[in-house]
Amino acid sequence: MKGMNHRRFNRLLASALIGALLLVLIACAPKGGDAQGGQEQTSGPKTTVAAEPTIAKDAAGVWTAEAWKDIYPHEYETYMQNAMNTTEGNAANPHFAVRGDMVKMYPMLPVIWAGTAFNKFYNEPNGHNYSLDDIRVTGRVWDAEKGAFKETAFANCLTCKSADFTALYQQQGNAIFSQPIADINALLNEPISCYNCHENNLASDATASSVTATQTFFKTALGSDAGKVDAGSQSCGQCHNEYYFAPADKAVTNPYTGLAQMTPEAMYDYYKTAGKDGTPFVDYTNPNTGTQQLKTQHPEFEFVFGGAGSTMVQRGYGCVECHMGQPQTAEDGTIYTSHLLISPLENEELLATCNTGAGCHTDLKAQVKAWQKTSEDKVMAIGTKLETLNLKLADAVAQGTLSEAQLAEARELNREAQWYWDFVMVENSEGAHNPKLSTDTLAKSEAAVDKALTYF
Numbered sequence: 001m002k003g004m005n006h007r008r009f010n011r012l013l014a015s016a017l018i019g020a021l022l023l024v025l026i027a028c029a030p031k032g033g034d035a036q037g038g039q040e041q042t043s044g045p046k047t048t049v050a051a052e053p054t055i056a057k058d059a060a061g062v063w064t065a066e067a068w069k070d071i072y073p074h075e076y077e078t079y080m081q082n083a084m085n086t087t088e089g090n091a092a093n094p095h096f097a098v099r100g101d102m103v104k105m106y107p108m109l110p111v112i113w114a115g116t117a118f119n120k121f122y123n124e125p126n127g128h129n130y131s132l133d134d135i136r137v138t139g140r141v142w143d144a145e146k147g148a149f150k151e152t153a154f155a156n157c158l159t160c161k162s163a164d165f166t167a168l169y170q171q172q173g174n175a176i177f178s179q180p181i182a183d184i185n186a187l188l189n190e191p192i193s194c195y196n197c198h199e200n201n202l203a204s205d206a207t208a209s210s211v212t213a214t215q216t217f218f219k220t221a222l223g224s225d226a227g228k229v230d231a232g233s234q235s236c237g238q239c240h241n242e243y244y245f246a247p248a249d250k251a252v253t254n255p256y257t258g259l260a261q262m263t264p265e266a267m268y269d270y271y272k273t274a275g276k277d278g279t280p281f282v283d284y285t286n287p288n289t290g291t292q293q294l295k296t297q298h299p300e301f302e303f304v305f306g307g308a309g310s311t312m313v314q315r316g317y318g319c320v321e322c323h324m325g326q327p328q329t330a331e332d333g334t335i336y337t338s339h340l341l342i343s344p345l346e347n348e349e350l351l352a353t354c355n356t357g358a359g360c361h362t363d364l365k366a367q368v369k370a371w372q373k374t375s376e377d378k379v380m381a382i383g384t385k386l387e388t389l390n391l392k393l394a395d396a397v398a399q400g401t402l403s404e405a406q407l408a409e410a411r412e413l414n415r416e417a418q419w420y421w422d423f424v425m426v427e428n429s430e431g432a433h434n435p436k437l438s439t440d441t442l443a444k445s446e447a448a449v450d451k452a453l454t455y456f
């Protein structure tokens, strides 16, 4: 079974059984019979048969989660359980603790991210059900005093937050990204939901083969490597990735084509010529230091699949195996995939299959916590150095103590050190996805910040 992990094997086995069962069902079904089944079954796994929802598509052309409620009750229910993952925290599952304010958790952020609204408004994420609510209130795009969206924000900020946005993007193409955010926001009602990963295909396909990446920019960025990544991981990676807004049309764009270029070094190089007319791309200029900075987003996909891929990817695992767990059997015998996206550390069933010793893990939870501690301790230590660098550089700019040439070099090192630091800091697994990449990337950041500090 080389190259195939346990879970995939289970699923293949399940679908083989389901396939056999379907053949029997089809053979026995009365002509013109009810597609939803209604057959008496005494044993063996059941499956759901695809059907069109009775509720109409919404104005953007999307069948909402609500529309699938009766057709796929198990997927719908578990999808809705992501609402546990909320800002207020949830006693039912301690993993979904109160969502932290990153600006308080990382005290260097106000200084080193000055010039971007992330230095004031940056919270830990919630579950998918809240994506649209959360983007509408963050101070990065919404001006609470004026009671209006900021003029600096465009519709591109809504890209990974709504099934309706995705459908409109598919219809209108890149032109949608530079529209006023208020105009497009008014058209959106559905947060991240079924359409984002299945389009409307669930009406004719009740299986995992209906899973797809719907964001065109990400499919372009995967290029000919798309065949090397399973559809489930693509469906997550289409949003959990590093991107920038292309200067010409504000289109969401990934800084690479193909897996080999999805490394922090290759992306740093890419950005050197991704600005207007081949100049360096600049996310924002720090007003105190004058450094033209880059701001990494949430490079989960690149951390897991970039370059040669994490050790677990090399063993055949993807986002689905770790965050959706093993196939589940409902009380009525239906086999389905849980759509509650949880940490593998909270999934006891999954942990039991991991902690087998013998080449696998013995205590995965402890091991992951240790990786995360190593990564977070380094993030804090280097972040503090970056803060010192920013303060010294700002002072030198104000006092005029460095020559233009020295300033240019110190700023370049500042940009580089922050890029590599950000790349680990904003990635949501805290180093767990790829401990080696985390260590190597932080070492690059530290080398650059240490060198910059020698100027003072």
Ligand code: HEC
Pocket: 011, 065, 068, 072, 075, 076, 079, 192, 193, 194, 195, 196, 197, 198, 202, 206, 207, 208, 211, 231, 232, 233, 235, 236, 320, 324, 335, 336, 337, 338, 339
């Ligand atoms: C974030 C992406 C994502 C969203 C949102 C999503 N799905 Fe899925 N869905 C998946 C993936 C990935 C699989 C395949 C899992 C696997 O590989 O076994 C899947 C599988 C399925 C299947 C095949 C049977 C099964 O359970 O494995 C059905 C049916 C399904 N989803 C229905 C839904 C419905 C209904 C919704 C909305 C209420 C929804 N999905 C929302 C990603 C998603």
Ligand code: HEC
Pocket: 085, 124, 125, 126, 127, 128, 130, 131, 132, 134, 135, 159, 160, 161, 162, 192, 196, 197, 232, 235, 236, 237, 238, 239, 240, 319, 320, 323, 341, 342, 343, 428
């Ligand atoms: C359409 C874009 C989109 C897709 C597709 C998507 N995500 Fe997300 N995901 C987000 C956004 C945006 C948030 C943050 C939502 C918020 O804070 O309101 C998020 C949050 C999460 C969280 C919660 C993070 C935390 O720290 O609590 C997890 C876990 C997660 N996603 C996993 C996945 C997995 C696994 C898949 C694929 C099966 C996936 N996502 C597909 C956009 C997406």
Ligand code: HEC
Pocket: 233, 236, 237, 240, 300, 301, 302, 304, 305, 312, 313, 317, 318, 319, 320, 322, 323, 342, 343, 344, 345, 346, 368, 428, 429, 432, 433
């Ligand atoms: C080999 C298993 C594995 C794979 C593959 C994997 N993850 Fe994770 N992921 C983890 C672990 C472990 C954590 C840390 C969980 C914790 O801190 O409790 C994590 C954390 C996360 C988080 C933060 C939310 C949380 O619950 O802490 C997000 C978001 C996420 N992963 C998304 C993804 C996406 C998207 C992919 C695919 C591109 C992916 N993961 C692939 C194991 C995995």
